[in-house]
Amino acid sequence: MSQSIDTKKAGKIGKIAFGILLVILGLLGVAAFTSNSESEEKGELNIKEMIFGHVQDAYNWHITTIGDKHISISLPCIVYGQNGLDVFCSSKLGHEGHYTEYNGYKIAEEGNYAGKIVEVSTGKRPWDFSITKNVVSLLISCALLLIIFLSIAKKYKSNGFCKPTGLQAVLEPLIVSLNDDIIKPSVGKNHKKFTWYLLTVFFFIFINNLLGIIPIFPGGANLTGNIAITFVLAALTFLLTNIFGTKAYFLDIIWPKVPKWLKFPLPIMQFIEFLGIFTKPIALCIRLFANMFAGHVMVLVLVGLIFVFSQLSVGVGLGFSVVSVLLVVFMSLLECLVCFIQAYVFMTLSALFIGMAQVEEEEE
């Protein structure tokens, strides 16, 4: 009897959660709408600015634009140039369109360093340790990760083996299935040495991807769509694979078990295997970056199409906005799926690469 009440409650909660998700995703269209009210007169070139403004890093976190007023959080700039260390608020450097100079630094308008702080005297970049939008998003997601997982760990410590409740119940099946179905078979004997990295990388990528889809502060910073972040993650996989690779693994690269003519006198297989060490992590990096970047750009393009169409006439624009909001909701739901799949694939491939490097010495 109590089981039927539980399933009814779960069904209701599921429906409410889904409804809230749809409303949030619909708000994405509205949020982009209000933040771009100036582009109606300016023309198509502004669409490119809007898209790149949303997916790139910035020295302030722009939340929305009401009429003519920009509502944004100015983040601190920390630069180390010729005059030593300088810490100041980024609002001193001016806003988009009218950049001002401060203390010998300004934001470059064009060229290689467009949008970044350069020294006025030399035109080059100083050491830039500023807390930019991506850094704040990184800190927020790390805080979220720590809160979630430390609270679950505390529950295990205090309660031990008993029925999981709350957040524990949601995450335990996920963690256990990832560990048993992917990490243990892929990594092999020494799986306990690498479980910490693989699970951390999965949840880091998953939570950052999800935060990127949320249209409003504290989400919405395109962190995993930034090639620097994915490069570091891929570099970590590369380091773990090769530092803990066994001797047999490196021997297989230098003298693989293939017919003699492929390795001597022309080292064909060696060259291919050596390239393979680097191409696998590079593919990891580009796969995650491209998936997230393309997803964000597609949603922004669909919203921007409203403005392109409304240049023909207001009626066409209003009519198309219905279609566009539906498309944006669909794209965002697809993006939720892609978030999970990309984190899953990154972790699976990292586990596979680490496992392939743990080659056992064969007794002939």
Add this chain to the structure above:
Amino acid sequence: MLSILLQAVAAEAATAKLGAAIGAGIAAIGAGIGIGKIGGSAMEAIGRQPEVSSDIRSNMIVAAALVEGVAFLAIIVAILALVM
């Protein structure tokens, strides 16, 4: 014929956009064919042995992600051709 080609090459921005668009289209064709084949053989395998369908599903997703990764590499090259 040659003069048309020379004119086209001289208008660099236009050829870049044309090349980028064609490249992105070909990348989409490649990804579509690849993932279509993966999905098709996964469906056949599930039809033969429905009890291992979850195993097949996870392997299908991994293979599809690998193929998509290569397609995205082509997309990045197309975007670079467009903006640089």
